[in-house]
Amino acid sequence: MTGVSFLLTVYNKAAYLPAVLEAVRGQAGDFAREIVIVDDGSTDGSLDVARRVSRGWPDVRIVAQANAGASAAMNRAAEEAQLEYLKLVDSDDLLAPSATRLLLRALTEGRSVMAVGQARPYDYRAIPETAADDPEWRGSRMIADSLAATLHTSRYNPSAMLLRRADYFAAGGCDPDVTCQEYSLSLPLALRGDFVEIPNIVAHVARGDSNRLSASAKRELANITKATLNFVRRHPDLPLRYRRMALKKAAGRARLWAQRHGAPGGPWPYIWRHALAQMPLPVDHARGIAECLRAFDGE
Secondary structure, X not given: OOEEEEEEEEOOOOOOHHHHHHHHHOOXXXXXXXXXXXXXOOOOOHHHHHHHHHOOOOOEEEEEEOOOOHHHHHHHHHHHOOOOEEXXXXXXXXXXXXXXXXXXXXXXXXXXXXEEEEEEEEEOOOOOOOOOOOOOOOXXXXXXXXXXXXXXXXXXXXXXXXXEHHHHHHOOOOOOOOOXXXXXXXXXXXXXXXXXXXXXXXXXXXXXXXXXXXXXXXXXXXXXXXXXXXXXXXXXXXXXHHHHHHHHHXXXXXXXXXXXXXXXXXXXXXXXXXXXXXXOOOOOHHHHHHHHHHHHXXX
């Protein structure tokens, strides 16, 4: 029997936790399971809510730590996990009842390192008691050249992801230097193999809550750019076409932000770096990405 560890990292999500935890508990499928909750220094009583809601449930482990950031908290949760597969869950997202069953099928039937599904938004002011299901198997497709796809799209929703615990650690886990857990994990994970995608809606994602980390577009873009920079720096042997793509995407994001919101020097430094990324010239791609951080007041 296959085993799945559900990993929840929590920071000030008390209002969401009852529904989120019930959705995890209600996952359909014939597999062993455990729930690992890491409270990352919440100040709104989230830890007490998690303990109260899960009291009496089997195989639940709750860890409380000082605030270290979303990525560090996810790495801690993965370290605590005991089972073969990891199902990441944002603590304000609701899993569809068939989510894990479908993602497991996709991952185990193909030669892939991660399975991803689709996410649908819900209004954070009206948290559903139960998430709508999408249970019918409609096949899967391999995401060819998953590293290029990840660099292009910038992110997957973490609640739509499922992977093996061994691959999580082989990829180095989430980058604790940034908050975009899913993107910083997907980049090195894609070096290990391709991803498989299913068309089913597997997660319902809160929208409109200004307290979400992703609510600030500027912070989100800065984090994505910094995660890209760290990835390129940590993989100096990365093929040239990926380094070029990484710089091109970073420069494109910086250019658009500078045009729409203003940035030191305007958009022209990033227009130049975007062009430079496509030229057959010796280029320090990591340095170029680092300079793109300036558009978002980065270092």
